[in-house]
Amino acid sequence: MTHTSYIELSEKAVQNNIEFIQKMLGDDVTFSSVVKGNAYGHGIHPYCTLAYASGVRHFSVSDANEAYEVLKTLPHQDVTIMIMGMIDTSQLAWAIENGIEFYVFEKDRLQRANEEAQKLKKQAKIHIEIETGMNRTGFEPKELSTVLQYIEKNTSHLKVQGICSHLAGAESISNYKRVTDQQKKFTGVLKKIGNQKPMVTKAHLASSAATIRYPKTRLDLVRIGILQFGFFPTQEILVHYLSKHKLVASPLQRVISWKTQIMDIRTVKAGQFIGYGTSYFTNHVTKIAIIPVGYSSGYNRSLSNRGKVLIRGKRFDVIGTINMNMMAVDVTHAEQVEKGDEVVLIGQQGEQEITVSSFNDAIQIINYELLTKLPENLPRIITK
Template sequence: MIENSYIEINKKALKNNYEFIRNLIGANCELTSVVKGNAYGHGIKNFVPTAHECGVKSFAVFSATEAKEILDTGLDFSRIMIMGNIDNDQLSWAVENDIEVYVFDQLRLSNIALQAAKQGKKAKVHIEVETGLNRTGFNRKDLTKTLEFIRNNKDSVEISGMCSHLAGAENIANYYRINKQIKRFDNLEKVFQEQEVTAGKNHLACSAAMLNYPKTVKDLVRIGILQYGLWPSKEVKMAYMVKNKVMEDPLIPVLSWKSKVMSTKIVKMGEYVGYGNSLLAETDMRIATIPVGYSDGFARSLSNQGKVIIAGHRLDVVGIVNMNLCIVDVTNAEEVKIGDEVVMIGEQNGTNISVASFSDFSNQLNYELLTRLPNDIPRIITK
């Protein structure tokens, strides 16, 4: 079957990015790969084995469904950690398969302890504490009771870590708030010591925090966007490059998104292109139709402003992006023909469209654009 588009995952780029990250965190800090959101659009089933080949054996996801996708690869893992949603009827499965689970309220902690006791096993939990994001996590006043419960149920609950989330470490506007969170986290570490409870791996840093706030690098770092060769924000990238006097980007994007030209034709001057009347041909035009539209993650907001690369030319998307296709102006690229490779994200003949520039056109964050790439687009590993 011929696919409308496909995604390439560059293993060499991934190795480069992990080397960059490991040099920053040091040998004594565990690198945990965050693969929620279908591995940020890269595809869990394809990405996790590739990361595993690069030496990463610790993974974090949002849901039990994602954790099962990792488990189903059949590889050996040092850690699979659910940071978000897991229903009560999935807790028994998590305990049985040594899946580690964030707990941020007493109900979840009690339920997983109960399931572990039934199996005669220990549930592996990460105690999430509230430091100022005000989303999920134990407040300080509740933490003492939580640790007392764990001491009283030490045969069914084992603490694998203490953790918290930061409220926007990629933006200097949050500097005061982030530093306040770091201080709170450090103070909450002391509560574990006072209660004589081992906290396991302490972890606070995400990609942005690892770069902007090095003191958040503790026993483990949860790295998402950076491993994929993308920066948390332009601000973070600029700060790193200025601080380290680096001229070339040390990261290499892992993902490329490609398609092929479906058809070409001439549109006469004075005719409209595509649906509606958003684009009038002011001269005779030659257009190419690409079988990629908003149902594929190529946003409708790219109408009359998106870019693609064909035959080494950066070309304009014209007219309205449809559900399953878009139209490109190839008037000045006479060599373009049916079957030619089309690059939506990536590089061709020295010309590049980055995820960042692509998301600028569509008014989406890097994270949002990538995670909206449908699961059914084939992912191909390249060396």
């Protein structure tokens, strides 16, 4: 059975973006592909398959369920999977058994990881998260000595794969002092444990934004999410990069397109309301195309009377209130449209493009939010 809309992922764009990232990082920094939020809405299975084919071997996720999805998708013999957030105590044994790495940021998780590893007669692969100013998760720097002492006593069952922290808003210059203070604090922590560094494989701090704006934060590994999908974290970061490198266009390519088709065409008399309520009134005879996509498909209801779509290479307005499963588009001035015509909700058609940013401008949300709201049940199709 076919779905009413589908997502296309460009293999060429993935290759381009990963090549850009790897070139920027060089050979000494590990690129960890962050695929949380269903790979930012792109789909863990299809995206990780493409990233793996482009040479990526390290993947970061938010929770154990996402780690499980990556593990099912890729050959685990040469892939590293790292959980940055939630892993329940009941899931620790599975993670340890499968060599899944995970953050420890409080003593209970550290102790439970050690206990489960002892039962399995294996090592838990852990990353020590330090709180440097995000005020979310992580050991306070003053706790580190106690943590390291505990690990040293249990090295047969605890293997430190890294030490890390998370920057609080590197995408905005307004956070400059906060971010640089975090950077200094983390550097101080690394110096403090310098004589114990052999037990720590990698230090990591940078996100996509920090990788661009604060290159000194790259350290041994970077956790890059949004860049690999063809988006700079913010317009500010894009301008920063273009100015620094004297470029006029982004070197990244958008991986994702979202498409559907016209399900019906009808003509509405002048003086009528279209769809639910009274949000759109026809001042003249209006030809509308009915599109089988609504807010249950991830097309935000706030785009009512604001959204745009592409049909036959031209841009048309969404009119009336967006319903759960359909919406109307004004095609009165189209030269020719037919039932079954392709409709582009995000992506290119001919010389025109509907960008994710255009959604943001209309309804004031960020790229990350819109992408991750795309339903998991939409088919993801890989294109060349």
